[in-house]
Amino acid sequence: MQPREELTQLLTKAFEAARESGALPIENIPEIALERPRDEGHGDWACTAALRCAKEAKKNPREIAQAIVDGIPANDLIENIEIAGPGFINFRLKNVAMQDVVSQVREQGADYGKGTQPEGKRKVNIEYISANPTGPMHVGHGRWAALGSATANLMRHAGYEVFEEFYINDHGVQMDKFGLSIAARYLQQLGHEDAAVPEGGYNGLYVNDIAKEIIDRDGNKWEDADEHERMVEFREFGYAYIMKMFHDITDRFGNHFERWQSEREMYLPSDEFGGKSPFEYCIGNLKDKGDIYEKDGAVWFKSSEYGDEKDRVVRKADGDYTYFASDVAYHYWKKERGFDILIDIWGADHHGYIARVAAVLAAMGFPGALEVMLGQLVNLFRDGKPVRMSKRTGEMITFEELIDEVGIDATRYYMLSRSTEQPIDFDIDVAKKQDSSNPVYYVQYAHARICKLLRDEAGHSGEDNLDMAAVASEAIPADVDLSVLTAPEELALMRKMSEFGDLIALAARDRAPFRLTHYAQDLASLFHQFYTNCKILKADDEGLKKARLALCDAVRVVLEQTLGILGISAPQRM
Template sequence: MQIREQLEQLIDAAVAAAREDGALSLDETPQAALERPRDEGNGDWASTVALRSAKLAKKNPREIAQIIVDHLPENDLVQSVEIAGPGFINIRLKPTALQSVVAAVRAEKGDFGKGEIPEGERKINLEYISANPTGPMHVGHGRWAALGDATARVMRHAGYDVYEEFYINDHGTQMDNFGESVAVRYQQLLGRDVEMPEACYAGAYVKDIAQAIIDEDGDKWLDADPTERMENFRERAYAYELAEQHRVTERFGTTFDCWFSERSLYEPDENGESAVDRSLAAMDEKGYIYVEDGATWFKSSAFGDEKDRVLIKANGEMTYFMSDVAYHYNKMERGFDHLINIWGADHHGYIARCEAMLAAWGWPGALEIMLGQLVNLFRDGEAVRMSKRTGEMITFEELIDEVGVDATRYLMLAKSSDQPIDFDIEVAKKKDASNPVYYVQYAHARICSILRKAASEADAAAAESGELSMDELAAKVIPADVDLAPLAHESELALMRKMDDFGPLVAQAARDRAAFRLTHYAQDLAALFHSFYTNCHVIGEEAALRDARLALVDAARIVLATTLGLLGVSAPAKM
C-alpha cells in the first residue's frame, strides 16, 4: 500500500474517532484530501480536510485541524504534524516510512505502482490509428501510435482491461482510386502514354508497387480489361500497404489485439446479415430511422446533434457515417462496455453524431473521444515540409529512421494530446541534456554503471555482456537484508518521495487518459537522481552507507525503467 493511502486511512480514522466522541459534528465523512506542499519545508504531505469540513462542522478550520491531529492514531509513519495557515495539516514523515518505499520497489520490481480496478469495471476497446491502406503512414499516425500504445500500457498498469484496435479504412472509392493509380503507373512504366487522373495517388511508392507487379507478371495486364486490372492491382497494392502498416507499427513497438477491416462490416455472416444490417435494424427498432426523399436518415438530433444524418443516400450508396454506425455497433456486439477512440482534432464535428448513435441503442456515455492535435516538424527551428530524399511528405518511418524509435515516442508523448507537438528533429538526435529522452535514459544508464562498479569484475563483465540482468546483478551486489536506516540525506529523501508518487501518478494518468504526465515524472525523477549523484557518493563509502545507497539507486533504476516502459521507451544499461 502506498504511503499516501496509509496516511489517508490515518486521517479517516482520526475523523471517525472525533465524530464518535462528539468532538466533531459531521453528517458525512470528508475526504482526507492529501497533496504535496509546494514548499518541501512544509513537510511531505498536506491535508485540506479541515478546510473542506468547516461549513459542515460549523467550526473554524484551524480548530477542526487541531481536533483531527489530536485524534490521530498511533502509527509508524508520522514524525511530526503542524497546523498552518487557515487550517492546513502539514505532515512530515519518519525517514523509515520513506525508506520503506525503497524496499517495496525492490521487492515488487516492474509491478511497483500497479493498481486494481474494482470488480465489474468495464471492458475497454481502445481504437487508435484509423488509416487508409493506400500509402505510407504519415507523422500524425506516429503520434496516434505513441499516444494509443502508451495510454493502453498506463491503463493496464493501473488495472484496466484494455483491448487495442487498428481500424483499416479499406472500403470505398479511395481503394478503387488506389488500384487505378497503380494501373496507370504500370502502363507508364511499360511505355504507354497514360495520364494520371486527378483523384489518384501520385506518390513514388505507387510506381514501386507497379514495378513489383511488372517484375512478377510482366506485361500480362497491359491490354487486360480495365476493371479487372484495377481490381487485381487494388487488392495486391492493398495487401502490400497493409503489410507495411503492420511492419512499421511493429517496428515502433506498437502492437494491436485486432486489425479491424471496414470491409468486413458489409460482409454477410452465416445468417446472411452484415454488421450494417444489424446496426440499422437495432436503430430502427428503437424508432430512430426514417426515409425521406429516397435517403435513409438517422434521427441524431433527438440526442443533441445539430441535425439528422444520412446513412444511405437516395442512390443506395452508403455514407462514411454508415460505416461508423456499423463499426461501433459491432464493438458493442463483441462485448465491450466502454469505447475510447483517438481521433485527429479535425474530426471534432463527428463526436456528437457518434455519441448520438450509441445513445439511440441504449448505451449513453459508452463512447469517449480523445482528440489529438497535429505534429509540426522542425529542423533547428525551421519548419520542415518535405522529405529531402523523396521530395514528398515526410513519412512516419522516415522520422523513425532519422531520430530512432525512443526519441520519436518520447517527444510525441511530451505534451497533452490536445496540444500540438512541435517536433524538432535535430533536438531529438542530440546526445545531451537538451534532449529529454536522452537525459532520462542517461540517468538509468548511470545507475547501471554504479551497480557494475560495485560488482566483482566477473559479475560486471557478465552484466556488460547481458549474461546477467541488472536485477540479477543488483541481487549479487546488495545484501538481501540491507539496512536502509542510513538514508537520511535530503537528496535521498527527495528521491524516495518522488518514487512514492509513482503509483498515484499512474492511477491519475490512467483515469485522465494523460500518459504525457509520465514524461514529466521521468524527467523529475532523473533530475533528482542526478542531484543525488552530485551530493552523495556511493562507491567508496563505508559498507553500511554504501549498501543502503546502492539499494536506493537500484530502486530508482526500477522506477525509471518502469516509467519508460509504460511510455514504450527503452531503458538502456549503457550509453
C-alpha cells in the same frame, strides 16, 4: 502499504473519533483527499477535508482541523503536523516511511505502482492509428502510434483490461481511386503517356513502386484488360502492399494490436448477427427503435435527438454508404464484443464526428461509452527551421523516415512529451543528440549510470545484457540497513518514487501518458543531483555504500517501469 494509504487510514480514524466525540457534528465522513504541497517546506502531504466539511459542521475549519489532529492515533508514520492557513492540515512523514519505499520498489519490481479497477468498468478497447491503406503512414500517425500503445500500457498498469485495435479504412470510393491510380502508373510505365491519375487519386512515388512490382510480376498482362477488372486487381495488390508496410512499421515501433478490423467486414454477412452484416443488424435495431427514417431517397439516423447538431445520412440516395455508416456498425459491434469503455484516438480535424458517433451509442443504450482523444499536429524542425518535405523523395516525411533518422526511443518520447491538446514541435536535431539537452537521452543515461554502478560493485563491469535484478542482489545484502539514508538528495529521490502509484492511477484516469515523460525527467534529474552530491561506491563506510546502492537500484526499477510503459527502452549501457 504505501505511506499515502496508511496516512489516509489514520485520517479516517481521526474523523470517526472526532464525530463520535461530538467535536465534529457531521453525518458522513468526507472523502479523505491528500495532495502534495507545492512547496516541499510545507511537508509531504496536505489534507483539505476540514475546509470541505466546515459548512455542514457549522464550525471554523481550523477548529475542525485541530479536532482531526487530536484524533489521529499513535503511529510510526508521522514526524509532525501543522495546521496552516484557513484549515489545511500538513503532514511531514518520518524518514523511515520514505526509506520503506526503497524496500517496496525492490521487492515488487515490475508490479510496483500497479492498481486494480472494479468490475464493470475494466474492459477497454483502444482503437488508434487506423490509417487509410492507400499510402504510407505520415508523422501524425506516429503520434497516434506512440499515444495509443502508451495509453494501453498505462491503463493496464492501473488495472484495466485493455484490447488494442487497428481499424482498416478499406471500404469505399477511396480504395477504387487507389486502384485506378496504380493502373495509371502501370500504363505510363508501359509507354501510355496519356494515362492519367483520376481526380482525387494518389500521386506519391510509392504508387509508381507498386506499379513496378506488378510489372515485375505480370509484365504487360493487364495492359489491355477490362478497366474495372484491372482496377480491382491493382486495388487489392496495392492494399496488400500497404498493409504489409503498416504491419512492418507498427511491429518495429513496438505496437501490439490484438485485432486488425476491416471496414469491409461491416457489410459482410456474419453468423454473429444471424446472417446479417453488422451494418444491417445495427440499422435494423435502430429502425425498430424509431431512430432511422428515409428522406429524399436516403437513409437517415436521428442523431439530433441524442445530442448531435443535426440528423446524419447513413446511406445516400444513390445507394452508397457514408463514412458515418461504417462508424455506426463498428462502434456498436465493439460494444457487442463486451467492452465497457471505447477509446478512439483521432486527429483534431475529426472533432465534428464525435457527437454523431456518441449519439449512435446513446441510441443503442450505451451513453457515455465513447471517449475520443483528439491529437494536434506534429511540426517537424531541423536547425530550428520547419521541415515539410523528405530530402530523399521530395514529398512528405513519412513516419518510417522519421524513426529511421532519430530512432524509435526518441520518436516515442517526443510524441508523448505533451498533452494531446497541444501540438508537438519535434526538433530532429535535438532528438539525435547524445547529451543532456535531449530529454530521452537524459533519462536513459540515468538508468545506464545506475546499471554501471551495480555492475561495478558486483564484479560484472565488462558484461552486457545482464539480469539487473540478479546483479543488484549480488551487490546489495538482503538485510541492508536503509536508516542511514537521510541526506536531502536521498529523501528527495525516495519521495519522488513514492508518488509513482498515484501518478499511474491519475494518469490512467485522465488518459494522460505524457505525465510519465515529465515524471521520468524529474526522477532522472533528482538522481543526477544525488550522484553528483553523494558518494556511492566511495561512500564513507560500507553500510552507507550498500544503502545508497539499494536506493540506486530502486530508482533503476522505477525508471525502467516508467520508460517501459511509454514503450521506450531502458539501456544498461550508453
